[in-house]
Amino acid sequence: MRAALFLALLCSAPAVATEILAVRQGELRDFVSQDCGSCHGMTRNGGLGSPLTVQAMRELGDEALVATILDGRPGTPMPPWRGLLTEPEALWIVKHLKGDVP
Ligand code: HEC
Known part of the structure; x- marks a missing residue:
């Protein structure tokens, strides 16, 4: 059961x-x-925001990146995008930034 879920x-x-x-x-x-x-x-x-190059993105985990995109970074200019983007869309953007999807 657990294996199936995994x-x-x-x-x-x-x-x-x-x-x-x-x-x-x-x-x-x-x-x-x-x-x-x-x-x-x-x-x-x-620019104002940190580099989002393939190299920079590959150093970070998908989940952390999705959380940053959806919730922003409080106290910095990075805004939350929840409301404009769904979680699967944020994950798609992460894969796009990592160069895994064109
Ligand atoms: C108004 C300016 C602004 C916009 C628009 C913006 N960002 Fe950011 N973003 C920032 C800033 C500033 C940081 C750095 C925050 C910090 O100091 O931790 C950041 C950080 C990030 C990080 C973390 C990078 C890292 O190295 O940890 C990601 C990922 C990111 N932004 C993705 C996005 C995506 C995707 C969009 C478009 C949906 C976006 N940002 C739009 C300003 C912006």
């Missing part, structure tokens, strides 16, 4: 990217370059 959890992670419709993935790509890019740089090399 397996289900393992399998659910990579499936997330494909659960998001292609059209929404296109919107999220634009959203990342425009809205996130306004602070993190159009090329994601940083």
Whole structure:
């Protein structure tokens, strides 16, 4: 039972990217370059916000990144995006920033 649950959890992670419709993935790509890019740089090399390069993102865990995106960093200009983004969408953005999905 526990093994089955573990397996289900393992399998659910990579499936997330494909659960998001292609059209929404296109919107999220634009959203990342425009809205996130306004602070993190159009090329994601940083600005007001820290660099979101593939290299920088790969050093951090998916869960921590999803939490930062959804809840922001209180006390810094990083705003919370919950309300505009669902959790699967935030995870898709993390995978996109890590270069795992185009
Ligand atoms: C208003 C400016 C602003 C916008 C817009 C913004 N960020 Fe940030 N973000 C920041 C700042 C500033 C930090 C650094 C916070 C700190 O000092 O810990 C940050 C930190 C982060 C981090 C943590 C990076 C790390 O190395 O720990 C991630 C991930 C992140 N932002 C993703 C995003 C994403 C994705 C978007 C678009 C949905 C976005 N940000 C939009 C300002 C912004």
